[in-house]
Amino acid sequence: MPLTDSLRxxxxxxxxxxxxxxxxxxxxxDRADDLVQETLLRALANIDSFQPGSNLPAWLFTxxxxxxxxxxxKRRREVEDADGSYAKTLKTQPAQGAHLEFxxxxxxxxxxxxxxxxxxxxxxxxxxxxxxxxxxCGCAVGTIKSRVNRARSKLSALLYVEGTEDFGxxxxxxxxxxxxx
Amino acid sequence: xxxxxxxxxxxxxxxxxxxxVGQDMKDVKKQGGxxxxxxxxxxxxxxxxxxxxxxxxxxxxFVDLIRKLDVAEGSPQLGNAGExxxxxx
Numbered sequence: 001m002p003l004t005d006s007l008r009x010x011x012x013x014x015x016x017x018x019x020x021x022x023x024x025x026x027x028x029x030d031r032a033d034d035l036v037q038e039t040l041l042r043a044l045a046n047i048d049s050f051q052p053g054s055n056l057p058a059w060l061f062t063x064x065x066x067x068x069x070x071x072x073x074k075r076r077r078e079v080e081d082a083d084g085s086y087a088k089t090l091k092t093q094p095a096q097g098a099h100l101e102f103x104x105x106x107x108x109x110x111x112x113x114x115x116x117x118x119x120x121x122x123x124x125x126x127x128x129x130x131x132x133x134x135x136x137c138g139c140a141v142g143t144i145k146s147r148v149n150r151a152r153s154k155l156s157a158l159l160y161v162e163g164t165e166d167f168g169x170x171x172x173x174x175x176x177x178x179x180x181x
Numbered sequence: 182x183x184x185x186x187x188x189x190x191x192x193x194x195x196x197x198x199x200x201x202v203g204q205d206m207k208d209v210k211k212q213g214g215x216x217x218x219x220x221x222x223x224x225x226x227x228x229x230x231x232x233x234x235x236x237x238x239x240x241x242x243f244v245d246l247i248r249k250l251d252v253a254e255g256s257p258q259l260g261n262a263g264e265x266x267x268x269x270x
Contacts, residue, residue: 019237020232
C-alpha cells in the first residue's frame, strides 16, 4: 500500500519497541539504533509489499530480525558491552544492587542460542502471540514454543541454579565442573 | 572424585533435558522451591529490560529520518531530484 500519513505514524509508533527488540538481540545500543534505522529504510522502500490491515509491528519486526541475522552472519557477535555501552543507553541508571542483577541477567541472556533468545524476547517481552512470533521467525508454532521453553529453563539454570550459595562459591563450583575430566 | 558436586551435575542435566518431569520437579524443590518463582522473576527481568528502552520513546533521529523520506516519497515526480540520498538498497 502507499505510504499514507497514518501508516507513517504507525511506523514511527513502532520505533520504541523496535529499539527494545534490537537492543535485546544485539546487546549494543548504538548498533541497535543502526539496525532500527536500516529497518525503517527498508520498510519504506518496500512499503508496497505491506498488506493493508495485516500486522504492521510483526512486519517491521520480521525485517529487523532478518537484518540482524544477516548482519550477525557477517560479523559474528563482537563481545558486547564490555564497556557497559548497553547500560549507557538506559535513561535511569539502576541502583547498584539492581544494576548487578541486571548485568547478570543480560549476560545470561547473551549465553542463549540466538534462536532461543529471539523467541523468548518476542513472546516474553514484545508480547507477540506464539503464532506471530512463528511468522516473524519463519518457523512452526511448535518450534517457537519449544525454543521459549528451552530458553526459560536455560536462563533459570544459569541464573538461579549455577550461582546459588547452596553449592558453595561460584569459582569453586566452576573450577570443579570445568576441570573435571 | 567430585563427591559434593555430584548432585549439582545431575540436577543440571535434568533441568536442561525435558524428560523425567516428576523427578525434575522434586530436584528443583529440593534446591529451594524454585520453579514458578524463578520463571516469574525471569519474565519480570526480561520485561524490565525491554520496557526500559520502550519508555525512552522515539529518538529525534528517527522522527527526522521519516520526515525527510516523507518529503521525498510524498512527491514522486520530484523524487529523483536528489532528495533521496540513502544510497543503500
